[in-house]
Amino acid sequence: MEYDKFFSEDVGSFMRSPVREIFKKVDLSAIYSFAGGYPDAATFPIEDIRRISAQVLEKYGARALQYGATQGVPELREVISRRYGVPVENVQITTSSQQGIDVCTRVFVNPGDVVLTTAPTYLGALQSFKSYRAEIRTLEEFGLKRPKFCYVIPDFQNPSGETMTLEAREKLVAMAREQDFLIVEDSPYRELRYSGEPVPTIYSLAPERTLHLGSFSKIFAPGFRLGWILGPVELLDQIYVCKQSLDLCPPIMDQYMAAEFMGSGALDANLQKSIALYRAKRDKMLALLDKYMPQGVSWTHPEGGLFLFVTLPEEIDTVALYDRALAAGVAYVAGSFFYPDGSHRNTMRLNFSFLDASRMEAGVRLLAEVIASAR
C-alpha cells in the first residue's frame, strides 16, 4: 500500500534528530559518548524519589492519579511561582520544555512566518520550527519581514555552552521592542552554573513579550517530562487552549512529586551536589582538551550547562568523520546539525555531563587521535 498521499504538507519538512538516530544505532554504554545531552545518572535523586512517591500517594491519594487542570496542578504552579518570584497566573506547566517550544511555535507560527534564532542553536527547536514550515533566520540575517519571535538559550547554550552578556540581552530586548516581536527564552540549564555570576533572565528584562521556558530535566530527572512556561497571561491563555487538545494536562503524579521535591528544599540540596559533580567534570574536560587536542583546534569555556563546542581546522568535516569516530569507539554530534543552514561542518558539540569522569581521559584521547588522523 502506498502511504505518501496521506501525509500533510508539514511532513515534508519534518527533520529526524541525528542525535536520536545515533542512539538507535549504537549502545552508548559500549563507547565513549560525548554525544547526547543526558544528565549524569548520579545526579538523579533516587532516594528522594522513592520517599516522595510514597508521600505523594499518602498525601494526595486519588488526586495524584486523576485528571487535572490543563494549566498544571496548583501546588506545582505555586512552588514555581514562589521560587522564581512570578505570580501563579503567569505559570503554565508543560509536558517537557520541548513541548513548551512546540506549543509556542504552534500558537505563533504559520508556514512562511519568520523565527529568529542564534546560529548554532538547539536541534529540537530547529526540528519544531521546520515542522511548522517556519522561515528560520539568524539574528544577523534580520530582514524586512517582522519575525514572530526570536528563540534564544541565554545561559550555557546548547550547543555552544556560551552565555549571553547582560548587554547582549538588553540589545535583544531593545530590538524586540523596536521591531515588535516576542522572545522565547529557553532556559533548561540556568540553575547549573559552575563559575561566574548569574546574568538577569530576559524574562526579567521584558516580561511583557517574553516566554520563559523552564525544565525539570536537569534539576530533577528527564524521565519526568515536566517543564513550565512563564509569560504574559494573554499569551499563556492561548497556549492553555492549545494544550487542551495536545494532551489535556501534564502527568499528575509526576507534577505532585516535582512540587514536593522543589518545595521541600530537596531540590536545592540535590542541585548543590549536581553542580559540584558537573563543575569537576567540566574542569576535567577542559584540562583534557588542553592536554590532547592537536593544534588548530579550539573550544568554548562554558560557565555552566552540559556542553562545549569545538572548532576544528576548516578542512575537517565532522559529518564525514563521524563514522570513523564511532568505529574507533567515540561519539560526538556534528556541529553543523545545529546550524539552520547546515554550515560549519568543521565543528562538533561535546557533552561533558554523561560520560563517567573515570572514562573521560580515554575518550578525549581517542577523539583527539581521530581528529589528528583526519588532517
Added chain:
Amino acid sequence: MEYDKFFSEDVGSFMRSPVREIFKKVDLSAIYSFAGGYPDAATFPIEDIRRISAQVLEKYGARALQYGATQGVPELREVISRRYGVPVENVQITTSSQQGIDVCTRVFVNPGDVVLTTAPTYLGALQSFKSYRAEIRTLEEFGLKRPKFCYVIPDFQNPSGETMTLEAREKLVAMAREQDFLIVEDSPYRELRYSGEPVPTIYSLAPERTLHLGSFSKIFAPGFRLGWILGPVELLDQIYVCKQSLDLCPPIMDQYMAAEFMGSGALDANLQKSIALYRAKRDKMLALLDKYMPQGVSWTHPEGGLFLFVTLPEEIDTVALYDRALAAGVAYVAGSFFYPDGSHRNTMRLNFSFLDASRMEAGVRLLAEVIASAR
C-alpha cells in the same frame, strides 16, 4: 500591549473545551456531577502503584529517570504487543491518547483537508481537528473530496455510549478501501465492557489503513497520561519523527510502571473489579432514569464505557438550561458540543462513572426536576 498580531491563523480555530471551562467554574465535589469523563477514583489501584513505583526504582534504577526512546520504552511496547497480539514495531507509545489524536491530525491534515467523523463525537477530537483547520464532515455528508481519515470510537462511544456493530465496522472498512482513506480508531473504553459480546476492532479488520489508539486512562489511571498507537510502520515512522519535536519521549518512570502493571496481571485483576463497579453503576443509572425522567425523554443503553446520551423533547435547549441545572446543583454536558455543527441542542451527555453510587439517585431526581421544569 496588544497581542493578537502574534498569533498564528490556527489560533482563530482553537476551541475551548466547554467541559474544562465548567470545571474551572465549579467545585465538582459540591454538586451532583454527570459532566466530565472522570473514572471513579475507587478504580485507581493505589496499593499496586505504591508497590510498583518502589519496584520500578529498584529494578530499573536510573533508567527509569533518564531520557528514553521516542517510540516508548521497549518493556512497555512489548507488554502491549503481547496483550493485543501485534508486533512490537507496530506499537508507538504516546503521552496520552489525546496526543495520539493530535499527532495523527498533525501528520495527516492540512488546513481544508476533510476529516470524517460520526456525529456526535468526542469533543477533544473536534478540538484537535478544528485547531488544524480541518474540514469536518460527518459520515453521511461524504462529498467529492477524498477524506484524509475517518475518526471513530467504535466501542461505547463518547458521548453516545453506543457500539458499532460488526456490519457497521465492515461497511466503514469497505468504504475506506474504496475511497482510499485511513481510519483512526479511538479505543479508550474497549476493555470496560459490562454486558454483550466484544466486536472485533477495526484495526483487526483493516490493519493496513487503521491507526488504533489505546489508553491507560481508564484501565490504570488518567494521571499517568499514557496511551499507545497500533498501526502500519510506514505511518508510525512519521508519527515517531513528529513526536521527537512534540516532547522527545513519553514519561519514563510512568511507562515502566504501566509495563509492570499490565505485564504482571495486576491490571487484569483491577479491571475485573472496575468492571463490576461500573456495571452496577450503569445498571443503577439506567434504573434511575426509568424511575425519574419525565415522558418524552429517551436515552441510550451502553454495554460499556462511561457515558450515556439523553434526548429531550425538541423544544428543550440544554445549553440554555445548563445554568439553571448548575444552580440547582446538578451538572451535565450539553450534547450539541459533541456535534461538529453544534446542532442537537435537545441532547445531553451523562457520565455514570464518576459520581458516587450513593449520590446517584438524588442527582438523577434533581436533573429530572430541572428537565420537567423546562417544558
